[in-house]
Amino acid sequence: MKKVLLSAIAAVMFFSCQNEQNEESTNLDASAITHRGCATQEVFEAQLKADPALALKMNQIEAFTQNRILTNRLVNGKIEIPVIVNVLYRTAAQNISDAQIQSQIDVLNKDFNAQNSDYNSVPALFSGVKANVGITFVLEKINRKSTTKTSWGTNNAMKKTAQGGIAPTSPTTKLNMWSCAIGGGILGYAQFPGGSSSTDGVVIDSRYFGLSGSANAPFNLGRTGTHEVGHWMNLRHIWGDANCGSDLVSDTPTHNTANYGVPAYPHYSTCSGTPVEMTMNYMDYTDDNGMYMFSTGQKNRMAAIFASGGPRAAFGI
Structure with missing residues (x-):
């Protein structure tokens, strides 16, 4: 297990993205995606370039997060997140049903409360750090809008009314999710705490939203939503978006890079100490079907953002 140092805070801003997808794609993929693609880090780096002041803000959030963890002053009580789902569709399949949307909320509630059926599949090596995050989600409203766009890319156009999208609803107190055709091999992306409220939230390709309807295997169990909401709650990719990088969590093993498919256990890292990788982690x-746990360190990191003074404190305790 690696030790997280506060000196790693500045390094957050310079993580290199190892996604193989092109965020500038303008055409929806014709075939099903076989490897997970998350554009959260790419979008974050673009936001840093557009707004240099964001780097300082993110450093401050990281310092606050680490202080909360080190001093053990974390949120006590239940956090309930109201969710707004914005559906942008060109085809009937993209106009996902209310039932499919609710299935995604149900998956979030199971995964963030250790009620997922595969939670007990966590290997004994990690059983001591597997966590019940204890955050619940409630679907509050669904907004729908027809569009002629074949794909939206990752420049947040789906969040802007002037560009044909749907603006977020009360983003400081509600989690906004967009279902649309992203394109470029991207399943979804999220905005870390600290970004502009006008673009805050989670985007998921309609083919990978929830459990039913247009959901496509091997990404048909709603875990794209779990992964992206993890980012929205300040979690990094478990490999730190760099070779043997840090995800700023103390109880996750150092991964040399991303894992795909369903790796056979144990899967050893090539990094120092050759630890067994936590390939079943949502991040x-x-x-x-290969991801089914958060760690205690990740739970603490997520809890910190909702504490008084945290970047999502407006959601309340």
Whole structure:
């Protein structure tokens, strides 16, 4: 297990993205995606370039997060997140049903409360750090809008009314999710705490939203939503978006890079100490049926953002 140092805070801003997808794609993929692609880090780096002041803000959030963890002053009580789902569709399949949307909320509630059926599949090596995050989600409203766009890319156009999208609803107190055709091999992306409220939230390709309807294997179990909401709650990719990088969590093993598919256990890292990788963690790139746990360190990191003074404190305790 690696030790997280506060000196790693500045390094957050310079993580290199190892996604293989092109965020500038303008055409929806014709074939099903076989490898998970999350554009959260790419979008974050673009935001840093557009707004240099964001780097300082993110450093401050990281310092606050680490202080909360080190001093053990974390949120006590239940956090309930109201969710707004914005559906942008060109085809009937993209106009996902209310039932499919609710299935995604149900998956979030199971995964963030250790009620997922595969939670007990966590290997004994990690049983001592597997965590019940204890955050619940409630679907509050669904907004729908027809569009002629074949794909939206990752420049947040789906969040802007002037560009044909749907603006977020009360983003400081509600989690906004967008279902649309992203394109470029991207399943979804999220905005870390600290970004502009006008673009805050989670985007998921309609083919990988929830359990039913247009959901496509091997990403048909709603875990793209779990992964992206993890980012929205300040979790990094488990490999730190760099070779043997840090995810700023103390109880996750150092991964040399992303894992795909469903790796056979144990899967050893090539990094120092050759630890067994936590490939079943929601913040890796494995298939939906290959990810089924958060760690205690990740739980503490997520809880910190909702504490008084944290970047999502407006959601309340």
